[in-house]
């Protein structure tokens with residue numbers, strides 16, 4: 001189903017393959033996609049993602065795939081190698097790896113990761129976010145640098161759609177980028193955020209309380225949580241009034 005059709009029926013812009021945090025694999029690694037006919041945009045590709053793409057037949061008949069990786073923790077990129085190989089050999093297409101134009105060190109780290117997975121350069125192509133085109137549901141896609149693990153570069157994603165902006169932050173420890181998104185968008189289609197039940201100094205994740213404090217009521221109605229660590233975390237989130245993505 002197209003995103004816009006899905007929205008008309010009360011659905012959400014993105015389709016999720018998982019909503020778990022790194023140590024919660026039963027919920028699947030957090031990842032989402034938009035598919036329009038034979039074209040796919042995938043946001044993150046953690047350890048459980050390739051299996052779910054196959055079992056849900058998301059890859060069937062694909063002629064074009066764009067993959068954006070938020071950061072190189074393995075719950076966000078652990079099955080990227082298998083997916084790129086599958087694209088090349090089974091689908092006979094080269095995956096498009098979307099890399100931020102102004103972050104050469106990050107781009108190099110993703111290319112190195114693919115090399116370590118044993119993937120020759122010739123099996124995929126790199127592109128910048130402005131080359132993610134041809135989707136009726138997306139007029140623009142961009143990486144927004146955030147803070148998560150101090151040892152890694154990490155990004156949130158922003159998408160512009162006919163229904164307004166979409167903000168997606170699978171791993172972050174702060175709300176600065178979310179606040180900037182809220183301030184720069186009169187129309188918001190959806191906000192997808194990670195959150196954890198823990199709030200301790202030095203936490204590399206965002207606490208539920210901190211996220212709630214950053215959201216005005218109108219934005220709360222558009223906000224869905226993902227990357228959740230446990231059933232207890234999900235219950236606490238719902239008690240606060242958060243919605244949780246369906247998988």
Ligand SMILES: [Zn+2]
Nearest residue numbers: 022073075171
């Ligand atoms: Zn993660």
Ligand SMILES: [Zn+2]
Nearest residue numbers: 071073148171
């Ligand atoms: Zn992470």
